[in-house]
Every structure is written in structure tokens, then in C-alpha cells.
Amino acid sequence: MDNGEPLPSYEGLAAAFAKAKAEKEREEAQGLKGRTGDAAAANKQGEVHFKAAHGLVVAFFTWILVLHVLGIYLFTSGFLLTRLVLQQKSECSVPPADLAHSYTPGSPKAGCWHPKTFEKAIVIIVDALRYDFTVPFQATGSEQLQHFHNAIPVLYETAINHPNNAFLLPFIADPPTTTLQRLKGLTTGTLPTFLDAGSNFAGTAIDEDNLVAQLRNASKRIVHLGDDTWHALFPGYFEPNLTHAYDSFNVWDLHTVDNGVTDHIFPLLQSSNTSKWDIIFGHYLGVDHAGHRYGPNHPAMTAKLNQMDEIFRKMIDQLDDSTLLVVMGDHGMDAKGDHGGESDDEIQAALWMYSKQKLFGRSSPAYRTPPATAQERPVAQIDLVSTxxxxxxxPIPFNNLGVPIEEAFIGAKGEDYQNLARVNRLTAAQIHRYQQEYALARGLEENARSNSLSLWKAANDAWDKLKPIKKPSRDHWKTPAQAFAAYQAETLTICRDLWARFDIPRMLHGVEILTFTLVILAIYARGLQGDRTELTPALLVRGIIGTVLGVLVGVSLGFAKPDLPLEHTLIYCASIGGVVGLGTAFWYVRRRVTNPLPNSLWGWVSVIFTLALSAGFAANSFTIWEDEILLHFLCTFGALTVISSFRQKDPIDRALGCYHSILFIVLTRVASLSRMCREEQMPYCKSTYYASATSSTSATWQLAIPYAVAFLLPNLIRSYYKGTRSHQGSAILWLDFALRFGLLLSAAYWTIDAADDGDWYPGYSEMLKTTKIIIAQITFAIALAFGYSTFSWAKPLLTIETKVKGSEESAEQIVADGGTSSITILGYANVHGSRYALLITMWYLAISLVQKPMGAGAIGIAAWQVFSLFEITDTNKLSDTPIGPIVLGLLGSFHFFKTGHQATLSSIQWESAFIPLRTIKYPWTPILIILNSFGAQILCAIAVPAIVLWKQPPKKKGLLGDVAKATATHLLFYAVINLATTMWAGHLRRHLMLYRIFCPKFMTGALVLLVVDLVAIFVALLGTRMSFLSVAEVFGWT
Amino acid sequence: MSPTTTATEAPKVKPPETPIEHLSNDTAKLYTHIHPILILSLYAFQFKSIVADPVPALLNTLVPLGILQITYVAVCLPPIGSDVAPAAEKRKPGEKKKIAPGKLVSGLNGKIIPAFISLLVSTLAATPLLMLTLIFFGAPITTHHAHTLLCAAHISLLATLPLIYVHGVDGERWREIVACLLPIDEVYGCLIGTVLGAWLGAVPIPLDWDREWQKWPVTIVTGAYLGFVVGKLAGGTFLKGKQMKFE
Structure with a gap:
């Protein structure tokens, strides 16, 4: 290498530099080291040292993650308690009470406990059939006629025209309003527990007594058609040759399931086939899917409901006399067509029963008209089971808590109170039997049940009083009928209370673990002097020793006291052991421990932002309006950095800082225009995320957003590279070509998706589907496969230029000069930052693809703001303060809302699982949903190391320690939020809004913390390692 | 809440700005204490009608507020240029017209005219800027423009009018004001107090108490008035002369 010319390759670069150095014989301030014998060995040693230090930092954060998992697990298992499932089954020949009127129990043919009314039944579930879909629209106030109104009139018409053949009632679901939970409730007659909500992905068989099992025991032939969730719950219960199940999760498919059910159900209704079955369960999903995909106010919903209407009219025609037809919704849907929570729209379904015989009645003439709204005369979904x-x-399933529906037993004239009293007595007696068993199994206190026991006694007294009366009148029978119903109502209330009971020790221990972990993280993040990598080994070793000792203590405690639950003891002892171990480690390094409380304005601002937000989560209003609070905080930060920029002495810093601060504020406000309101924010919030508040499709103009982003964003990011002349090498290839191409592809994806959704090209639907899935897969490949290979192989973004003396060049770029020429390294000023930030843009592309068009705009703004933030922290010299990582936490949380999410179950965009896939595939489906839901937090977590790397000298000491410090600070933000929401959820466990507001917020907070932990470790810290290794190839380790 | 707490000696390079003292005559000494009482009474008196219908009530309150503020600055504060400030500092082309008369006329007019000019500048220049700021911080973009504008006008009269009166409209001086580089005094305290008060005023808005007074922009204006009084008091007493520190 003697020709003195700079070489394009970077090995050459190092050599050229060494040569330049030798020539000028000058010790450079921050340059490279020559690679002579000793130096090479030292360099190698430096690399090993770095890798070891990095590994230890990763291990430390993994250990923190484990503590988070344990704490959250312990709290959750005590908080989301399950009900004790009793295994007893009701038997046909053993009625719960002695039967009066000389009826002999035990014959399924005549009726087990009570004479049966129907031989056969067809039970149809129209998923998400909300009550107001079924009743005529009556204009009240400002309400407008929407697409879902008056589209399925058949149920109402039959109920009003033939009241003895049909009735229609509001059918109230117990939350959570997910299909799996609802099916459990509709077949067992008991209350759901919250924990099961998550298992909608993989339902498990019901092992408690239920209607389907009873039917099977009685050798009824059961046919099932439709949603395959049934098979997860009742494996092997159905007639195999007549049953047809369909995948339930593909919410973008409106017709496959419905057509399948219809195709197979009508042949069974023909008289030649009616002998082949006794019960048909049909489950239509089209309405639900139309809701998820388009929202209720969409022509697709009208079409779907019209189709249902037609089907039921046809079914009525073909029905025979001995068959009961039941049509019901398992839950409703919210204004956007989603469900899962407990808002009124989500729980109000419809129930309609029909028979050719004139059997149904109303106890009052006023009840002949079906209720106009779901607030009037609703029945509970669990009432269906006993009915x-x-x-x-x-026999009534053993665990049933519901009461028979009056309309079905009161007789055509509406005065058969004798029958009603009998069925109510049977049901109440079964409930009483169940309560006795439950009290035995769980050791219930008598006084908790005293009220219901006295009601039970009163009802039996009323019943016994009738015995001496020869011919009791209808009013005589009315009293016991109502008394037994009152007993049932009271018991239901008690059970609701009881099953919302919490395991306080577990919850407390969970909170303790989270608190101690938080303290450790806080000291690690803000309370240590100097380089964290020097201290991490000691901390980690002692922490692990503590954990091991804790496990030993836990195991021995578990064996010494077998009445303690082993898993609980083990988790608690292991965590506390680890925490104590770390405590001793902090004592060991106590000279380096400082007060973690802030000592500057920026420190205080960080603390105030975090604590104010966390404290606010104790109030439902502040939880509901979190998005607006975050906007307020982010703008406050922007305003403070404007002030701070004005304080800078260097005019360039001042101008740049001001510009980026104001840009940051403007971008925050622009992003805030993308809103997806939760129900509680109405009427003060207007959703803009979709075409309208009652839709879940994007407006046509919104499709332009991803294209605009694709054209603008690569240029914008490039400008942040150009400032330090880092826009070269792999950055050109990646930013200008790959990123732009990927963004264009993702914009194309959403256009094709809209074409498919809106049926712009009828007949090409299949082709559009295939194309868009391929496009999505290619985009992912560009973002992650091509992206990561670029990121791992790219050289630092540097070029060497030799200049003749006298030419103007930025002073900080010149690393060696003397004689007549000077050597300039372009891109030197931001070697680490520019190199690492490529990782942010890669993940940005992946996240952007899975957001809806409006979300693509929001996440694009988020990426822009992240780079803006780097400049702000650099010009204001804030990289050592906690404000950068904290603001990234605020920014991530803010854009979580701006990408169309809320801390509610119903706002999860399940359909994002199908962007690059046709069917559910583990583990990709959950990963995609996480990428969609927490994309903004993930993006900001990846950006954290760049805060401390941006424009830092390549050989600055302790950079890895700075990265660890910033990462810990960022995690601290989410850990505080998580701890606060956990404590509030635990503290407010009796609050009316627990399941609506506090529990979803707690779950979001916990999930975000774990996701961010994982991303920080496996994306951000891993990326830091790759980036450092690459920079060190040029600059060496020593 | 540290932006206002740390005491320091002189900044390193420049000679320290001295805190503004109110005039030393007896009327000034007396009125400076009466003024916050009057301001609060005015607001308390108007509060009900502001809650009932913010736009006309805020507009009506603006006039007495302006009069009170003008009286305050004219009676208690030294106008720009009345002390040792070098003349060159405030002669910028755009501002000449407004500042010059204050310098030319002496006596009572030398105070009243600058006070009115301050009123003019704070309504015309500061109000739109503050309105923009309010919108950035989350005020409705498409609706309630009159509400936001009037809210900004109130903040502007409370916070910027006295500052313009004593500091003029010199760019470098205003950079120092925005950058929190001036030592705290009564007038500067008004600004900081009003802004912090308005900031905190946003806190009760989301609460589900269903009170009339939670509506936009009542809480912000209330916060600003309370903040003004607290800031003026603190700035004139125990925080006087202190310097704000960011690092």
C-alpha cells in the first residue's frame, strides 16, 4: 500500500490511515492505531473484552426480564382468578327436588325432570348478532339510519305477527364477549372468568357439566356446522359424517363459513333426512367478520344480514312441528364492529325462538311487542341452558345458574304459572344443590350465603303452602314461581361477587417483586457513577447467587410446609433471593452508587412525566384520555427544548435545536390528528383512523398516505445522514433504494387490500389476495432478511478524502493533517449513530407494513420524530440525561394510540395476522399482532441506543455503558407504568370500571413492558453489538 | 419543580441582568400589592358568566383586565428605556415606531403611552403566537377558535404585557426571556407563573366530574390567573434575583 491514494474498501482505509500516520509522524487525537504486533494483540484483547462486557449486559437485562415475568405472572395468577370447576354431573334419574304432580323422572324420552316440549332442535348462532340489528329502526334524536338497521326483519316480524310461535328478546352476554367464552356460558349456564379470554386462540375442551354433554349422554345425535371453536370445546361429540366445521379466525373471509353452514343445513331439514339427527348446532360467522372487517355501518353488513334473513325465512318454511328453532347472537359488537369487552353494544345480543306449535306466551299483553331497546326485559345468556x-x-347441567325464560314456559295464553313455578323450582333446586357442593368444596362461609338461604326457604314455604290447596289458581302459583326466580337472582349476584374474588397474597408478592426490580433498575439506570459495564459482572454474579439461594430456600420451604403452594413459594423466594443478592452487590460497589434522584431540570422533568402519567392511571378519566395527556407531555418537552435551545451559546446549535424542537412539536400535533376513540371518549372524540367511526376500513384518500410516506420519508432520513456526510456506502443502497422500494410495496399492499375489500374488481378477488400476500412477504423479506444482512455486513459510513491544504472542510472531520495535505474522513462525526440508526429504519419498514394506511402515516411521523429527537438531544447536549430515553417511551406510547389502538381488548387489530399469511401459523400470528399493536413502542425501544451514540466520537470510552444506561432508563419508564397500573388494578379490584378500564390498562402495561424488554435485549442491544463490531473494524478496540 | 428554584451567582460570561424593581414611590409600593387582589376579584366576579358562556364573558373581561394591567405597569413599573439600558439595544427597524414615542414624551405620558403600546403588542403579536401554542398543546384544531383565541389573549395580557412594558421588543432581550436567562423578578414571575398555571390548568379537563367549569378553556384561564398571582408574589419576594438553571 504505497501509492498514497485512499482505497475505497475499509481494510484499505485502515491501512491508508496507518500510512498517513507514519508519513506525518504525528500522534492523532482520536484516530486509529497501527496494527503492529503488540497493537494487534491488544486489539484482539479489546474485542474479546467488548464481547464479554456486552454479553454480561445482555445477561443482566435478561435477568431483569425474568424478574418482570415472574412478578407479572404472580400478580396475574392472583388477580385474574378462576372459578372452581365442580366435576359433578346432573343425572336424568336424580332430580334436585322431589317431584310433585306424580311425574316419574328418569326417562329422556318423556323428559328427565319435566315433561319435554320438543323432540328436536336447531340452534343457530349468528356470531355478533346485536339486538338493534333485529328490531326496526326508530329515529330518536340525532341517530341516523345506518347500514345495519332493518336488514334482518324476519325475527321481529314473526315475533309480532305470531306471538305464540315466536318471541324475540335482548340476550345479555357476560363479558368477556369473545366467542369461546360465550359458547362456554351458553352451554354450561355459568359465569366466565376473565383469564379464559386469552385462550380464544386455542380453546380447550369443557370438562364441566354442560348441555351438549347431557344431550350426548342421552344418546342424542348432535350435528355441528360452522365455527370450529365448537370442536375445541366438545371434541368428538358430534356426528362425524354430518358435521362440517370451518376455520373461525380468518376474519377477512365473510362467506366460506356461512355458505358451508347453509349448504349443509338445508338438506338435513328435508323429511327424508330428519331422522338422522336430533340436534343441530349451526354457527354463522359472516356478520361478525363483516363487523371486524368493515364495521357495522357498511353495505357488506346489510348484504350479510339480508342473507341471514333469507336463510331464516327458508328455515321457517321447512321446519317440522316437533322441532324448535333458536336463533341467537353470542355477543354484540361495538361501533367499529369489534368485541371482547363489556360495553353495552358488545354485550347486547338477540335471542329468538320459533316453533310451528303455538306454545309461547307473554305474561302481559304489553310484552307482545319485542322490546325496542336492549334495556327493556333482557334475559341473560346463561338462561338459555335451563330453558x-x-x-x-x-337434566339441567350441574353448574347452571340461569333461570328458565318465562316466554317459553308460560303457555300460549300467558297464564300457565303452574308450569312456570315447576320449572323455576327445578332450576332453583339444582342451583341450590350446586351451591351446597360448592360451599363444601371451597369452604364458604354461611353468612355470605345467608341472604340466598333465606330466599330459598321462603320459596319452599310458598311452594309447600300450595299443597293443601285443592285447585290452586294462577295467582297461587305465581308466588312460588317468583320466589324461586328471586332465589336464582340472588345466588347469581353472590356468585358474581364470589368469582371476582382475588388471591391477595399472590397479588401482593407479585407487586413486591415488581417493586424491588424497579428499584434495582432505577439504581442501575440513574444511580451509578461511571461505566456500567465495569459493574455489571459483580451485579450479575451476586444476583444469580441470590437467585440460586432463593430457589433452594423456596424448595425446602415447599417441602417443609406442603400446604403452601410450591410454585408460588418458589417464584417468590427465587425473585426475592435474586433481589437481595443484587442488594448486596450494590453494597459491594457502594462507592459508585449515587443518589438516583435527579439533580437537573431534565432529570426532574423525566421523573415528573413518568410519575404524573403513572399516578393518572389510578383515575379512569386519565386512563381514558391517555393519548391527550401524552400529547400534552410531548409538546411540553418540545417547548422545554425550544427554551433550552435558546440558551445554547453556539448559534448553529441554537438554530438547529430550535428547528428540530419546533418540528418535533408540529409533528406530534399532526400525528395527534389520527385518532381511534374508545367508547368512553365519546362524544368528545372523533375517530379518524378509519373511513368513519362505524367502520374498520380506510377511506380511499387514506390510501395515498403510504405513498406519500414512501416518497418523503427516505429523503427526510437521508437529510439526517447528510448533515454529518454519513450518507454513503450501505446507507445509499438501503435508504434510497431498499427502504423506499419496501415502503412503496407496502403502500401497494394497502391499495390492493382496499381493492379486495371494496370489491373494485369483482371476480379477481382470489388473484388480489394472492398478490397482496406475496407483496407483504417480499416487504418483510426486504425489511428483515435483506435489512439484517445489510446491517451486519455494512461497513461504517465513512470515506477518506485527501485534500490539499487550504481547502475548507469541517474541522471535526479532519483527523490528521500536516504537510501539504490533510486527511479527512467523511462521516466521522457520526460513525456510531449513523451506523446503528440503519437498524431503526429496517424495523420501521417492517412495522409500517402491518399498520393500516393511517397508521403508516403515524408510524412514519414517529420515525421522523425519532431522528429529530437525536438532533435535539445532541444540540442541547442531553445525551447523558434521562430525558431522551424517557421521551422515547412517551413517544412510543403516544404513537400506540395514533396507530389506531387503545388499551381495550376490542381495539386489537386481529386481522393484521393475515397480512403476509393466509392461515394462522405459530409463532408468526402472535408476532404479527404484537408488531401491529406495539409497533410504535418497539420502534422507539430500538431507537434508544442511538440517543447516546448520535454524533459521539468513535473511540469515546464507555459507550457501551452509556447504551446500557439509556436502555435501563427506557425500561425504567415502562417498568414504572407497569408497576403503577398493576397496583391500581389490584387496589381498584372492586371498582365498577375494573374490567372496562383498569384491567385492560394493566394488561397492556404488562405486555408492553415484556415486549419492550425483549426488543431492548434482542434487537437494540444485539444491534449495538453488530454496529460496534463494524465500527471497530476500522477504528480498532484500543 | 426545579426551573425556578436554584440560586446562582452571575452567569459566566455576560454581566448579570438585574431584576426589575418596581418604582420606589409610595403609590407603586402600595398598588403592586393591591393589583393581584383586583385581578383575582375581577376574575372571581366574572367566573360564573365565563363558565356559563365563555366567549362573550371572556371578551368582556378582557377590557377591565387590560385597564388593570395598564394601570399596574404605569403605576408600578419602570418603562423600557427609563433606566440604564443602552439605547442601541432597542432600536430595531420594525419597532422604532412603537418605542420612539415612549422615549420622546416624558412625565405621565411617558408611562401611559408605552403601556398602551405594550397592550397593542401583546394583543397583536403575542396572542396569535400563544393561540398557536395552545393548539399545539391539544386545543381543538377545527372548533372553538374563539375560545382558544380569547384564552390566548388573557394569558397574553397577564404574562406578556408587563414584560413588553419593561423590556420592550428587542430580539436579543426576548431571546433571553424565552431562554429563561433573566434573573427572576416580579414581572418575569408573572410570565412564568401564568404559563405554569395555564399548563396545570389542563389537568382537570379530562376528569369525569361533569362540571360546567371543566369546559374549554375555563380551567386554563383560571390556572393562568392563579398562576399570575402566585408567580408575581413569588417573583417579587423569595425568588427575586434567582437564576433558572437547566443543567
Whole structure:
């Protein structure tokens, strides 16, 4: 290498530099080291040292993650308690009470406990059939006629024209309003527990007594058609040759399931086939999917409901006399067509029963018209179980808590109170039997039940009083009928209370673990002097020793006291052991420990932002309006950095700082225009994320957003590279070509998706589907496969230029000069930052793809703001303060809302799982949903190391320690939020809004913390390692 | 809440700005204490009608507020140029017209005219800027423009009018004001107090108490008035002369 010319390759670069150095014989301030014998060995040693230090930092954060998992697990298992499932089954020949009127129990043919009314039944579930879909629209106030109104009139018409053949009632679901939970409730007659909500992905068989099992025991032939969730719950219960199940999760498919059900159900209704079955369960999903995909106010919903209407009219025609037809919704849907929570729209379904015989009645003439709204005369969904059981002559399932529906038993004239009293007595007696068993199994206190026991006694007294009366009148029967119903109502209330009972020790221990972990993280993040990598080994070793000792203590405690739950003891002892171990480690390095409380304005601002937000989560209003609070905080930060920029002495810093601060504020406000309101924010919030508040499709103009982003964003990011002349090498290839191409592809994806959704090209739907899935897969490949290979192989973004003396060049770029020429390294000023930030843009591309068009705009703004923030922290010299990582936390949380999410179950965009896939595939489906839901937080977590790397000298000491410090600070933000929401959820466990507001917020907070932990370790810290290794190839380790 | 707490000696390079003292005559000494009482009474008196219908009530309150503020600055504060400030500092082309009369006329007019000019500048220049700021911080973009504008006008009269009166409109001086580089005094305290008060005023808005007074922009204006009084008091007493520190 003697020709003195700079070489394009970077090995050459190092050599050229060494040569330049030798020539000028000058010790450079911050340059490279020559690679002579000793130096090479030292360099190698430096690399090993770095890798070891990095590994230890990763291990430390992994250990923190484990503590988070343990704490959250312990709290959750005590908080989301399950009900004790009793294994007893009701038996046909053992009625719960002695039967009066000389009826002999035990014959399924005549009816087990009570004479049966119907031989056969067809039970149709129209998923998400909300009550107001079924009743005529009556204009009240400002309400407008929407697409879902008056589209399925058949149920209402039959109920009003033939009241003795049909009735229609509001059918109230117990939350959570997910299909799996609802099916459990509709077949067992008991209350759901919250924990099961998450298992909608993989339902497990019901092992407690239920209607379907009773039917099967009575050798009824059961046919199932439709949603395959049934098969997860009742494996092997159905007639294999008649049953047809369909995948339930593909919410973008409106017709496959419905057409399948319809195609197979009508042949079964023909008289030649009616002998082949006794019960049909049909489950239509189209309405639900139309809601998820388009929202209720969409022509697709009208079409779907019209189709249902037609099907039921046809079914009525073909029905025979001995068959009962039941149509019901398992839950409703919110204004956007989603469900899962407990808002009114989500729980209000419809129930309609029909029979050719004139059997149904109303106890009052006023009840002949079906209720106009779901607030009037609703029945609970669990009431269906006892009703169907008795109508079909089955025993009532053992755990049932519902009461028979009056309309079905009161007789055509509406005065058969004798019958009603009998069925109510049977049901109440079964409930009483169940309560006795439950009290035995769980050791219930008598006084908790005293109220219901006295009601039970009163009802039995009323019943016994009738015995001496020869011919009791209808009013005589009315009293016991109502008394037994009152007993049922009271018991239900008690059970609701009881099953919302919490395991306080577990919750407390969970909170303790989270608190101690938080303290450790806080000291690690803000309370240590100097380089964290020097201290991490000691901390880690002692922490692990503590954990091991804790495990030993836990195990021995578990064996010494077998009445303690082993898993609980083990988790608690291990965590506390680890925490104590770390405590001793901090004592060991106590000279380096400082007060973690802030000592500057920026420190205080960080603390105030975090604590104010966390404290606010104790109030439902502040939780509901979190998005607006975050906007306020982010703008406050922007305003403070404007002030701070004005304080800078260097005019360039001042101008740049001001510009980027104001840009940051403007971008925050622009992003805030993208809103997806939660129900509680109404009417003060207007959703803009989708075409309208009652839709879940994007407006056509919104499709332009991803294209605009694709054209603008690569240029914008490039400008942040150009400032330090870092826009070269791999950055050109990646930013100008790959990133732009990927963004264009993702914009194309959403256009094709809209074409498919809106049926712009009828007949090409299949082709559009295939194309868009391929496009999505290619985009992912560009973002992650091509992206990571670029990121791992790219050289630092540097070029060497030799200049003749006298030419103007930025002073900080010149690393060696003397004689007549000077050597300039272009891109030197931001070697680490520019190199690492490529990782942010890669993940940005992946996240952007899975957001809806409006979300693509929001996440694009987020990426822009992240770079703006780097400049702000650099010009204001804030990289050592906690404000950067904290603001990234605020920014991530803010854009979580701006990408169309809320801390509610119903705002999860399940359909994002199908962007690059046709069917559910583990582990990709959950990963995609996480990438969609927490994309903004993920992006900001990846950006954290760049805060401390941006424009830092390549050989600055302790950079890895700075990265660890910033990462810990960022995690601290989410850990505080998580701890606060956990404590509030635990503290407010009796609050009316627990399941609506505090529990979803707690779950979001916990999930975000774990996701951010994982991303910080496996994306950000791993990326830091790759980036450092690459920079060190040029600059060496020593 | 540290922006206002740390005491320091002189900044390193420049000679320290001295805190503004109110005039030393007896009327000034007396009125400076009466003024906050009057301001609060005015607001308390108007509060009900502001809650009932913010736009006309805020507009009506603006006039007495302006009069009170003008009286305050004219009676208690030294106008720009009345002390040792070098003349060159405030002669910028755009501002000449407004500042010059204050310098030419002496006596009572030398105070009243600058006070009115301050009123003019704070309504015309500061109000739109503050309105923009309010919108950035989350005020409705498409609706309630009159509400936001009037809210900004109130903040502007409370916070910027006295500052313009004593500091003029010199760019470098205003950079120092925005950068929190001036030592705290009564007038500067008004600004900081009003801004912090308005900031905190946003806190009760989301609460589900269903009170009339939670509506936009009542809480912000209330916060600003309370902040003005607290800031003026603190700036004139125990925080006087202190310097704000960011690092």
C-alpha cells in the first residue's frame, strides 16, 4: 500500500490511515492505531473484552426480564382468578327436588325432570348478532339510519305477527364477549372468568357439566356446522359424517363459513333426512367478520344480514312441528364492529325462538311487542341452558345458574304459572344443590350465603303452602314461581361477587417483586457513577447467587410446609433471593452508587412525566384520555427544548435545536390528528383512523398516505445522514433504494387490500389476495432478511478524502493533517449513530407494513420524530440525561394510540395476522399482532441506543455503558407504568370500571413492558453489538 | 419543580441582568400589592358568566383586565428605556415606531403611552403566537377558535404585557426571556407563573366530574390567573434575583 491514494474498501482505509500516520509522524487525537504486533494483540484483547462486557449486559437485562415475568405472572395468577370447576354431573334419574304432580323422572324420552316440549332442535348462532340489528329502526334524536338497521326483519316480524310461535328478546352476554367464552356460558349456564379470554386462540375442551354433554349422554345425535371453536370445546361429540366445521379466525373471509353452514343445513331439514339427527348446532360467522372487517355501518353488513334473513325465512318454511328453532347472537359488537369487552353494544345480543306449535306466551299483553331497546326485559345468556334443557327434556347441567325464560314456559295464553313455578323450582333446586357442593368444596362461609338461604326457604314455604290447596289458581302459583326466580337472582349476584374474588397474597408478592426490580433498575439506570459495564459482572454474579439461594430456600420451604403452594413459594423466594443478592452487590460497589434522584431540570422533568402519567392511571378519566395527556407531555418537552435551545451559546446549535424542537412539536400535533376513540371518549372524540367511526376500513384518500410516506420519508432520513456526510456506502443502497422500494410495496399492499375489500374488481378477488400476500412477504423479506444482512455486513459510513491544504472542510472531520495535505474522513462525526440508526429504519419498514394506511402515516411521523429527537438531544447536549430515553417511551406510547389502538381488548387489530399469511401459523400470528399493536413502542425501544451514540466520537470510552444506561432508563419508564397500573388494578379490584378500564390498562402495561424488554435485549442491544463490531473494524478496540 | 428554584451567582460570561424593581414611590409600593387582589376579584366576579358562556364573558373581561394591567405597569413599573439600558439595544427597524414615542414624551405620558403600546403588542403579536401554542398543546384544531383565541389573549395580557412594558421588543432581550436567562423578578414571575398555571390548568379537563367549569378553556384561564398571582408574589419576594438553571 504505497501509492498514497485512499482505497475505497475499509481494510484499505485502515491501512491508508496507518500510512498517513507514519508519513506525518504525528500522534492523532482520536484516530486509529497501527496494527503492529503488540497493537494487534491488544486489539484482539479489546474485542474479546467488548464481547464479554456486552454479553454480561445482555445477561443482566435478561435477568431483569425474568424478574418482570415472574412478578407479572404472580400478580396475574392472583388477580385474574378462576372459578372452581365442580366435576359433578346432573343425572336424568336424580332430580334436585322431589317431584310433585306424580311425574316419574328418569326417562329422556318423556323428559328427565319435566315433561319435554320438543323432540328436536336447531340452534343457530349468528356470531355478533346485536339486538338493534333485529328490531326496526326508530329515529330518536340525532341517530341516523345506518347500514345495519332493518336488514334482518324476519325475527321481529314473526315475533309480532305470531306471538305464540315466536318471541324475540335482548340476550345479555357476560363479558368477556369473545366467542369461546360465550359458547362456554351458553352451554354450561355459568359465569366466565376473565383469564379464559386469552385462550380464544386455542380453546380447550369443557370438562364441566354442560348441555351438549347431557344431550350426548342421552344418546342424542348432535350435528355441528360452522365455527370450529365448537370442536375445541366438545371434541368428538358430534356426528362425524354430518358435521362440517370451518376455520373461525380468518376474519377477512365473510362467506366460506356461512355458505358451508347453509349448504349443509338445508338438506338435513328435508323429511327424508330428519331422522338422522336430533340436534343441530349451526354457527354463522359472516356478520361478525363483516363487523371486524368493515364495521357495522357498511353495505357488506346489510348484504350479510339480508342473507341471514333469507336463510331464516327458508328455515321457517321447512321446519317440522316437533322441532324448535333458536336463533341467537353470542355477543354484540361495538361501533367499529369489534368485541371482547363489556360495553353495552358488545354485550347486547338477540335471542329468538320459533316453533310451528303455538306454545309461547307473554305474561302481559304489553310484552307482545319485542322490546325496542336492549334495556327493556333482557334475559341473560346463561338462561338459555335451563330453558333448552327443560324444553328438550334434559337434566339441567350441574353448574347452571340461569333461570328458565318465562316466554317459553308460560303457555300460549300467558297464564300457565303452574308450569312456570315447576320449572323455576327445578332450576332453583339444582342451583341450590350446586351451591351446597360448592360451599363444601371451597369452604364458604354461611353468612355470605345467608341472604340466598333465606330466599330459598321462603320459596319452599310458598311452594309447600300450595299443597293443601285443592285447585290452586294462577295467582297461587305465581308466588312460588317468583320466589324461586328471586332465589336464582340472588345466588347469581353472590356468585358474581364470589368469582371476582382475588388471591391477595399472590397479588401482593407479585407487586413486591415488581417493586424491588424497579428499584434495582432505577439504581442501575440513574444511580451509578461511571461505566456500567465495569459493574455489571459483580451485579450479575451476586444476583444469580441470590437467585440460586432463593430457589433452594423456596424448595425446602415447599417441602417443609406442603400446604403452601410450591410454585408460588418458589417464584417468590427465587425473585426475592435474586433481589437481595443484587442488594448486596450494590453494597459491594457502594462507592459508585449515587443518589438516583435527579439533580437537573431534565432529570426532574423525566421523573415528573413518568410519575404524573403513572399516578393518572389510578383515575379512569386519565386512563381514558391517555393519548391527550401524552400529547400534552410531548409538546411540553418540545417547548422545554425550544427554551433550552435558546440558551445554547453556539448559534448553529441554537438554530438547529430550535428547528428540530419546533418540528418535533408540529409533528406530534399532526400525528395527534389520527385518532381511534374508545367508547368512553365519546362524544368528545372523533375517530379518524378509519373511513368513519362505524367502520374498520380506510377511506380511499387514506390510501395515498403510504405513498406519500414512501416518497418523503427516505429523503427526510437521508437529510439526517447528510448533515454529518454519513450518507454513503450501505446507507445509499438501503435508504434510497431498499427502504423506499419496501415502503412503496407496502403502500401497494394497502391499495390492493382496499381493492379486495371494496370489491373494485369483482371476480379477481382470489388473484388480489394472492398478490397482496406475496407483496407483504417480499416487504418483510426486504425489511428483515435483506435489512439484517445489510446491517451486519455494512461497513461504517465513512470515506477518506485527501485534500490539499487550504481547502475548507469541517474541522471535526479532519483527523490528521500536516504537510501539504490533510486527511479527512467523511462521516466521522457520526460513525456510531449513523451506523446503528440503519437498524431503526429496517424495523420501521417492517412495522409500517402491518399498520393500516393511517397508521403508516403515524408510524412514519414517529420515525421522523425519532431522528429529530437525536438532533435535539445532541444540540442541547442531553445525551447523558434521562430525558431522551424517557421521551422515547412517551413517544412510543403516544404513537400506540395514533396507530389506531387503545388499551381495550376490542381495539386489537386481529386481522393484521393475515397480512403476509393466509392461515394462522405459530409463532408468526402472535408476532404479527404484537408488531401491529406495539409497533410504535418497539420502534422507539430500538431507537434508544442511538440517543447516546448520535454524533459521539468513535473511540469515546464507555459507550457501551452509556447504551446500557439509556436502555435501563427506557425500561425504567415502562417498568414504572407497569408497576403503577398493576397496583391500581389490584387496589381498584372492586371498582365498577375494573374490567372496562383498569384491567385492560394493566394488561397492556404488562405486555408492553415484556415486549419492550425483549426488543431492548434482542434487537437494540444485539444491534449495538453488530454496529460496534463494524465500527471497530476500522477504528480498532484500543 | 426545579426551573425556578436554584440560586446562582452571575452567569459566566455576560454581566448579570438585574431584576426589575418596581418604582420606589409610595403609590407603586402600595398598588403592586393591591393589583393581584383586583385581578383575582375581577376574575372571581366574572367566573360564573365565563363558565356559563365563555366567549362573550371572556371578551368582556378582557377590557377591565387590560385597564388593570395598564394601570399596574404605569403605576408600578419602570418603562423600557427609563433606566440604564443602552439605547442601541432597542432600536430595531420594525419597532422604532412603537418605542420612539415612549422615549420622546416624558412625565405621565411617558408611562401611559408605552403601556398602551405594550397592550397593542401583546394583543397583536403575542396572542396569535400563544393561540398557536395552545393548539399545539391539544386545543381543538377545527372548533372553538374563539375560545382558544380569547384564552390566548388573557394569558397574553397577564404574562406578556408587563414584560413588553419593561423590556420592550428587542430580539436579543426576548431571546433571553424565552431562554429563561433573566434573573427572576416580579414581572418575569408573572410570565412564568401564568404559563405554569395555564399548563396545570389542563389537568382537570379530562376528569369525569361533569362540571360546567371543566369546559374549554375555563380551567386554563383560571390556572393562568392563579398562576399570575402566585408567580408575581413569588417573583417579587423569595425568588427575586434567582437564576433558572437547566443543567
Amino acid at each position: 333448552l334443557s327443560l324444553l328438550l327434556g334434559m
